[in-house]
Amino acid sequence: MRLQDENTVVVEAKDGRVLWNQKFTQKIRESSIAMGDINGDGMNEVLIGTICGFKETGCIYCFPSSGRELWRFALGAEDVFGCPSNLYQAIQIAIRDLNLDGEIDIVVHGTNYPWFPSQIAILDERGQLISSYWHCGIVPMLSCVDINNDAIPEIVFGGTNNRLRFSAVVGILDYKTIHGQSPPYNDPVLPRAQEKTYIKFPFIKGLGGENRKFSGVREFSYMGKEYGREVYIAVVEDYREFRREFWLDANLTNVLRIVVPPDSRYLWQELKKKGIVDYDLTPEVIESWKEIEVWKNGVQVK
């Protein structure tokens, strides 16, 4: 399966023979096509997510091996976080058995156009919505992995929260917690989500959300053990791709240390020459970035 152009998906047999192709009026991202046996009949289905047009929202389409459309699911909803647009673009599709019942679950991720809510939703094999989580900002990173090695997969996502002053955030959900709204939980309509963990990273004075310079989490991973302690790393990208690596403890509530890679240290000098920052990258400045905010199960714990 591959994208022939930005509107056309081609499905080929193992020998390269074209089985079928499908042209869409809307565009498609490489990350929003997926293939797998979603209904357990031994044959693969193809899932394709589209980018919205100016009037129609993006959809997730399911095609069986015959190439005839089986179902479609329209992304988004009206009026989420008071957003005037109900157009959503498919960003990503992931398939994985999240609740360990032996059946594949479909995770779809879409973002509002041109505004900010993101939708992370689970669909069943017939394209019916099981539940949606609404995030107040873009989510450029999302993966379905067992991040803490307890054999239960999590949905780990990273991005920006517009309602938390455009700060970099990372969130961890599982099958049971894909529901409701993200912090700061101030939408009067949607229920409060119960994220397993949700972290807001502090922005950098001069480069951060106070002047609408977006920060975002770009990577999140389990690093391994250091001195017998479990360590996770979140990579935060600030203005002009200035990067900070946050080393977090096993509970994801404390910053053990912050590493600024050499290329970002060089970039800091450039930003200083241009007058964008007017102070040095001292150990005290880096130490001041350790003040993260953390939510667990819908309650701010730090």
Ligand SMILES: [Ca+2]
């Ligand atoms: Ca199938």
Ligand SMILES: [Ca+2]
């Ligand atoms: Ca399942």
Ligand SMILES: [Ca+2]
């Ligand atoms: Ca897990």
